[in-house]
Amino acid sequence: MNASIPTVSIVDDDISVLKAVARLLRSAGFNTAIFSSAQQFLDEHNPNTLGCLVLDVAMPKINGLELQQILTAQNSELPIIFLTGHGDIPMSVRAIKQGAVDFLTKPVNDSDLISAIQNAIETNQMTRQERTKLNELQQRFAMLTPREREVLSHVISGKKNKQIALELGIVEKTIKVHRAHLMEKLQVKSVAELVMLSERLGILSSPLV
C-alpha cells in the first residue's frame, strides 16, 4: 500500500460493524484497511502508512486501550479515534490522556466520524510534515563539525564574532569562516532564522557540547 495516500485502519472484532464502518468511510472517499483483532493489526499494519486508526475498545485478548499503549510504546504517531459500544467517562479520560484524538460511541453518526477522521488525518499529515522538516534539519545539523556546533551555540546566544573568538581562543576571521559554513550547511540566511531553527531542534537552551 502506498504510504503517502492516507488510509483509515479499522479494528473491531465484530465483523458486521467492521464491514459497515469501512463501507461508510469508502463512501466518503477514504481508503480503508480492516482488521478483526488487535493482533492482526500489529502483525499486518505498516507503521509508515499515513492516516488514522478507528479502534474498538472491547475486544478479546488485547483490547483497544491495550493496543493504544503498545502503539505509544512503539512511538507510533498514528492518531487514534476510539469507537466503543459502551464508553464510560473514566475509560474516555484514560484514552484521551494516552493521546487519543477522539472518543466516539456506537452507533456513530457518519458526519461525526468523518470529521473526526479528517481532523485526525490532517493532524497526522501535519505531524508527518513537521517530522520530515525536523528530520531534514537534523540531517543538516548532523553535517556540522564539532567546532561549527560550538560556534553555533555561541552565535545563537547572541555573541559577537569578536567575543566568540576571544572565548574560543582563535582569530575572528576563522570564526567568520565557520559561521559562513554552518549558515550554508543549515541553509539559513540570518541569525534570526538560525535561532528559530535551533529552537525547533531543541538546542537553544541547552549547551551543545
Place this chain on the structure above:
Amino acid sequence: MNWINIVWPMIASSILTLALLHLIVWFKQKQQRAHLFFSITAISVAFINGMELIVMRSVSLNEVVFLLRWVQVPLLTIWVAIICYVRCFNTGRLWLAYMVCILRVCALILDFTTGQNLFFSEITSLKQVAILGGETITIAQGVLNPWYILGPVSMLALLVFMIDASITLWHQGTDTARRRAVIFSCIAFFLLVSVGQAVLVNVGLIHSPYLASISFMPTLFVMSHELSYDVIRSAKLAQSLQISENELRRSEQRMELAMTAAELGLWEWDIVHDHIWCTDQARVLYGINKTERIDFERVLKTLHHEDCEPTRLTITTLLAGCDNYEGEYRVILPDNQIRWLAVRSRIEYNHHQQPLRIIGVSIDITKRKQADLDMQKQRNALTHLSRVTVLGELSGALAHELNQPLAAILSNAQAAQRFLTSENNHLDEVHDILQDIVDEDKRAADIIQRLRLILKNADIQFRPLNVNYVVLDVLKLVNSDLKHRGVTVNSDLSSDIPLVTADNVLLQQVLLNLIMNACDAVSDTDCIEHRQIHIHTQWTGTATQVAVKDYGTGIKKDDMEHIFERFFTTKAQGMGLGLAICRTIIDAHKGQLWAENNNGGGASFYFTLPSYYGETT
C-alpha cells in the same frame, strides 16, 4: 311293679328329649342338617320303642301282626337318616348309600306284600315268657317269612357303608376325621347289636324282650355326642368370638380416637350396591349430613367442578384392575369454602376380578396445599427477582450487544445514502448494504427475543432439550459483557449427551448466574491466562453434567458450606440469591448442583440433569 312299663317310656322320653333338642338346634341353624337327621333317627327309635312296648304287652294276635308289619317304616327312616347323617360329614360312598336305601325299600315293600310281615309268613301263637324280675312278656311265634333275610342283608349293607365311611375318614388323618371314624364304627357296632338281637328274638333263638330301642340308645348317644361336640365347639368359638369382639371393639375405639385426632375420614364404598359407608369425620370432611345416604355420585357432587370429571375418570379407569387409588381433590363445602382432601384407598376384587369395594381414608390437606401454593408463589417471585438481578448485571453487556447491530445498521444506511448521492453507479454496493441491514436487524431482534424470554415470568415448562444449545444461547447473550471485561470463554460441549427434561429459561438462568459468577471471579486478575472460563458438558453415565470452571481465587473453605444459602454473598453488590435460586431450580429438575475448588486454583460449579427417558441421543 312292672318295670318294663317304667323303663320303656323312660327310654322313649329321653330319646324324644334328645330329638327335640337337636331339632331345635337344626331349626336355629338350618345348614346344620346332621341335627335334623339325628332327630329323625331318634324319633324313629322312639316309635320303635313304643311298638316294642305294645307288642310285649299285647294279647291280641292281630295287634302283633299289625305292629310287626308297621315297625319296618321307622326302620327305613332310621336307615335313611343314618346314611344322611354320615353324608353330612362328607364321607361314605354314594352308590353304597343308594344300595342300602334300595335294599331297605325292597324290604318295606316285601313287608307289605308277602306273608303277615317281613318276619313271619304267619304268626301262629303268642307265647308268654317270664323274664327278669318276675315279668312276663309276649313273644310271637309262627312260620318265618323266607324274605326276612332281606332285613339282616340291608343291615349288613349299612354296616359296610358305615365301615367304609370310617376307613375313608381314618385315612384323612386329621384328629377330627379319626374321631368321627371311631364314632361311625361305634354306630355300626351298636346297630349290629340292636338289629341282631331283634332278629334273634323273632327267629326264636333267644327268649328276651325286644331290645332294639335300648340297643339303639348307645347309637343315639354316640351320634349325639359327635353333634354336641360341634355344639360345644361352637360355644367355645362363640366365647372366643366374644373376646375378640371385645378386643375388636376396643381396637375400633382406639382407631377411631386416632382417626379423630388425625382428622382422618374412613370410608368404604360397596361398589356392587353403590353404597358408601363412612365415619362421621369423613362426613364432616366432605360436608355431608350425618343421616344422608351416600353413593358415588353424591361424593362426586361435593367435588370442585374442575376435579369432578378427572376424579371420576381416574377411579373408573383404576377399577379395571389396579389395587390402589390415591388422589388429591378439592371439595366445595356447603358454605362454599374450598377444602383440599388427599385420599388413599385399596380396591378389592372378587375372584372374577370384578371390583367389590374400595376402603380408604381421606385427610384434609388444605393447609399444606395453601403452604405449597404460597411457597410456589414465593419461589416464582424469587426466580423473577433473580432474573431481574441477573439482567441488571447484564444490562451493560446487553446494551453493547444491541449496539453492535444498531451501529452496523446506521453506518450501512449512511454509507448507502452517500453512495446513492454520488455520481458513480454503486447499486451493487447498495444492494449488499441493504442485505446486511436486514441481517443486522434480525440479529437485534434475536437479542431482544432472548432477553424477553429470560425476563418473562412465565410458568415453568419442562421439555426435552439439548443442554449444549442452552449453553450456546447463554454465551450469545453474555458474549459482549465477557469481552468487555476481558474474559475469554472456552467451551467443550460433548456431542454425545442425551436430551434432558428441563425448562429452557430456568436453565439459561442457572447458566447465566454461574457464568456471571465465574466472570466476577476472574475479571479482577491481571494475568490474561487467568481471565478464562471453561464450560464443559458431558454424559457421566447416569446424568448429563455441566461444569463451569474459572481460574479465579476459588472459594474459601469456610464459605463453601454457605454459598448455596439464601442471602449469603461475598460480593459488595450481591444479594446472595443467585446460587440459592440456582440450587432451587436444579432441585426442581431432579438434578444436583455443587461446587469444588480446582487443584490448579479457581472454582468449578457442576450441575447434573437426569436424561429424558434415560435414552442416549
